[in-house]
Amino acid sequence: MNQLEMRAIYAQTLMELAAQDSRIVLLEADLMKASGTTVFRDRFPERTFNVGVAEANMVGVAAGLSAGGKIPFANTFGCFASRRTYDQFFISANYARLNVKLVGTDPGVSAAYNGGTHMPFEDAGIMRNIPKLVVFEPCDPVSLKALVIQSARHQGCTYMRLHRKAIETIYPENETFELGKGKVLNDGNDVTLIAVGAIAVAEALKAAEILIKDGISAAVIDMHTIKPIDTELVLQYAKKTGAILTCENHQVINGLGSAVAETLSEDYPTLMKRLGVDDEFGEVGTQEYLQERFGMTAKNYAACARELLKKKNNIQKKSK
Amino acid sequence: MEIEEVKQLQAKAKEIRKMTIDAIGYLGVGHIGGALSVVEILTLLYEKHMDVSPENPRKKHRDKLVISKGHAGPALYSILADKGFFPKEWLHTLNAGGTNLPSHCDMNRTPGIDMSTGSLGQGISAAIGIALANRLDGIDKKVYLIIGDGESNEGQIWEGAMAAAHFRLNNMIAFTDYNKMQIDGYVHEIMNVEDLNAKWNAFGWFVQRVNGHDFQDMNMAIERAQKELYRPSMIILDTIKGKGAFFAERNLANHNMNVNYETAQEACRLLDTPDALEKSL
Numbered sequence: 297m298n299q300l301e302m303r304a305i306y307a308q309t310l311m312e313l314a315a316q317d318s319r320i321v322l323l324e325a326d327l328m329k330a331s332g333t334t335v336f337r338d339r340f341p342e343r344t345f346n347v348g349v350a351e352a353n354m355v356g357v358a359a360g361l362s363a364g365g366k367i368p369f370a371n372t373f374g375c376f377a378s379r380r381t382y383d384q385f386f387i388s389a390n391y392a393r394l395n396v397k398l399v400g401t402d403p404g405v406s407a408a409y410n411g412g413t414h415m416p417f418e419d420a421g422i423m424r425n426i427p428k429l430v431v432f433e434p435c436d437p438v439s440l441k442a443l444v445i446q447s448a449r450h451q452g453c454t455y456m457r458l459h460r461k462a463i464e465t466i467y468p469e470n471e472t473f474e475l476g477k478g479k480v481l482n483d484g485n486d487v488t489l490i491a492v493g494a495i496a497v498a499e500a501l502k503a504a505e506i507l508i509k510d511g512i513s514a515a516v517i518d519m520h521t522i523k524p525i526d527t528e529l530v531l532q533y534a535k536k537t538g539a540i541l542t543c544e545n546h547q548v549i550n551g552l553g554s555a556v557a558e559t560l561s562e563d564y565p566t567l568m569k570r571l572g573v574d575d576e577f578g579e580v581g582t583q584e585y586l587q588e589r590f591g592m593t594a595k596n597y598a599a600c601a602r603e604l605l606k607k608k609n610n611i612q613k614k615s616k
Numbered sequence: 617m618e619i620e621e622v623k624q625l626q627a628k629a630k631e632i633r634k635m636t637i638d639a640i641g642y643l644g645v646g647h648i649g650g651a652l653s654v655v656e657i658l659t660l661l662y663e664k665h666m667d668v669s670p671e672n673p674r675k676k677h678r679d680k681l682v683i684s685k686g687h688a689g690p691a692l693y694s695i696l697a698d699k700g701f702f703p704k705e706w707l708h709t710l711n712a713g714g715t716n717l718p719s720h721c722d723m724n725r726t727p728g729i730d731m732s733t734g735s736l737g738q739g740i741s742a743a744i745g746i747a748l749a750n751r752l753d754g755i756d757k758k759v760y761l762i763i764g765d766g767e768s769n770e771g772q773i774w775e776g777a778m779a780a781a782h783f784r785l786n787n788m789i790a791f792t793d794y795n796k797m798q799i800d801g802y803v804h805e806i807m808n809v810e811d812l813n814a815k816w817n818a819f820g821w822f823v824q825r826v827n828g829h830d831f832q833d834m835n836m837a838i839e840r841a842q843k844e845l846y847r848p849s850m851i852i853l854d855t856i857k858g859k860g861a862f863f864a865e866r867n868l869a870n871h872n873m874n875v876n877y878e879t880a881q882e883a884c885r886l887l888d889t890p891d892a893l894e895k896s897l
Contacts, residue, residue: 393723
C-alpha cells in the first residue's frame with residue numbers, strides 16, 4: 297500500500313488553498329518544522345506568522361486575523377492546542393463567531409516518545425463542549441486533503457486532530473467527503489465498529505478481516521467528524537447490527553464513544569462498548585507499544601467485538 | 617489642539633460620562649469604575665482620531681478599537697450611541713435579557729464593536745491579528761487597543777507585547793488604563809505591575825505616559841504615536857477609577873458595584889457643578 301506523510305499532505309493542501317484564496321494564512325508557535333509547514337512559509341512568507349512558544353497568543357492573533365477577514369489555520373501539538381489555548385479559542389475565536397481553523401497534531405499515542413505530557417487523550421472531548429464547533433480527525437491522506445478543504449470552506453471555527461506521520465491510504469483518490477457525514481468503509485450485519493482517526497480506523501478495518509474468518513460480519517464506519525456526529529448513520533447501523541463498538545485514540549470520556557452513546561441512549565438504546573483510553577494519563581513508549589498498552593489494536597478490537605456479540609446473542613436468546 | 621477644541625471635547629466627555637452613569641444606574645449595578653476611567657480616551661478617539669462610520673459600521677477601510685478590558689463596555693456604548701451607531705434608548709437595555717448591549721463587548725451584537733472581549737488579556741492578541749490583516753491588505757488604518765492595569769497581570773499581555781514589537785506593528789496604538797485599582801484592591805498591593813514604562817520599553821514599544829483625563833496631553837501622545845515608523849505604541853494613561861461619579865471615585869469597591877438610580881442621577885447633576893462635586897469626594 298501507498299504510504300504518505302500526513303503532514304506533507306496537509307501542507308500541500310494548505311498551499312493549494314492559499315494559491316486560490318488570498319485569505320488563507322498560517323500561524324505556528326515554534327512547531328513549524330513538526331507541522332511540516334515550512335514549505336508553506338517558503339512559498340507564502342508574508343502570510344505565515346510564527347509567534348514563538350506562545351500558543352495562547354497564537355490563537356488570539358488568529359482570531360484577530362479572522363476579524364480582519366482572513367482564514368487562519370493555526371497549528372501546534374494537540375495537547376497545547378486544546379489545553380493551553382482553550383479560553384482563547386473559546387472566547388476570541390468561537391464566542392466571537394470568527395473563523396479560526398485550529399489544528400492539534402500528534403493525537404493520543406502518536407505522540408509516542410514525547411510521552412504523557414504531550415499525549416492528548418482529551419483534546420477532542422474538551423473541544424466538543426464548544427458550541428457550534430466542528431471537531432474532526434481524518435484517517436488517511438485522501439480524507440485529510442478533502443476535509444481540510446471542507447474546513448477552509450466552512451464558515452466558522454473547526455478543530456482538527458492531525459496524525460502527522462506517514463500512513464497508508466485507505467480511500468481511493470477521488471473519494472468525496474462531507475464534514476458531519478461518516479463513511480461506511482466495510483458493510484456488515486453482526487456488529488458495527490465506529491472508529492475515528494488514523495490508528496483506530498486502520499485497526500478497525502483489520503479487526504473486521506479477523507472477524508470475518510470467524511464468520512462474523514462486522515461493519516466499519518469512519519466517523520471522521522465527532523461533532524456534529526452523524527446521528528442518522530449511527531442509528532442506521534444500530535438498527536442494522538444491534539451492537540456498536542466505538543474505537544478511538546482518545547479517552548472514552550467525552551470523545552467519539554460518548555458522542556455515539558449519547559445518540560443511542562436518546563434515540564435507540566443499543567448494546568455498545570466504548571474502546572479507547574479508560575480514564576488514564578498518557579505515557580512514553582513507541583506507538584506500537586502504546587497501542588498495545590491502551591488496547592488500540594485489531595486483535596483487541598476483534599476480541600471486544602466477539603464479547604459484545606456474545607452479549608447480544610444472550611440477550612436475544614433470553615428475549616425469545 | 618486649540619483651546620476651543622479641548623473645551624468641546626471636555627463637554628462631550630461630560631455628556632458621555634453622564635450617559636454611562638445613567639445607564640449603569642438605570643440597571644442598578646455595573647462596572648462603573650473602569651468604565652468612567654476611560655471616558656476621556658474614548659471621547660478623544662471617536663471624536664477626533666478614528667475613521668468610522670455609523671451608517672456602515674463594518675466598512676473595510678476603517679480604524680478599529682479593541683477594548684480588551686471588555687467590562688468597560690458601558691462607556692463605549694455611550695460614545696457609540698452618541699455617534700449614532702444605534703439609538704440612545706438602547707442604553708437603558710444594558711444587560712437586560714436579549715439586549716444588544718451586554719456587560720462585556722460583543723462584536724456580533726453591538727454595531728460599532730470591533731472585537732468581542734471579556735476574558736482579560738485576549739484583546740492584545742486580537743488587535744495584533746487585526747493589525748497584521750490590515751498590513752496584508754494594504755489598509756492604512758490604525759488599530760487602537762485599551763488594556764487595564766490589573767489586566768496586565770495576565771501572561772497573554774506579555775506574549776502579545778513581544779509579538780507586536782517583533783512584527784513591527786506601527787499601525788497599532790495601545791493604551792493602559794492605569795487607574796491603580798483592581799478588583800481585590802490597589803494594583804500595587806494585589807499584584808504590582810510597575811515599572812510599566814520600563815517593561816513596555818524593554819519589549820520594544822514606543823512608550824509615553826500622560827494624564828488620561830487631559831485631552832491636550834493625550835492628543836499629543838496619539839499624534840506622536842501615529843508617526844511611528846517601526847514600533848507599536850503604548851500610551852500609559854494615568855487615570856482615576858470611577859472618575860467623576862461622587863459615589864464611585866476613589867472607592868475601592870467601584871469595580872462592579874450597586875448603584876441606586878437616584879444616586880446616579882445626583883451624580884450626573886453634580887457633574888454640572890464641579891465645586892459641589894469636589895466637596896462630595
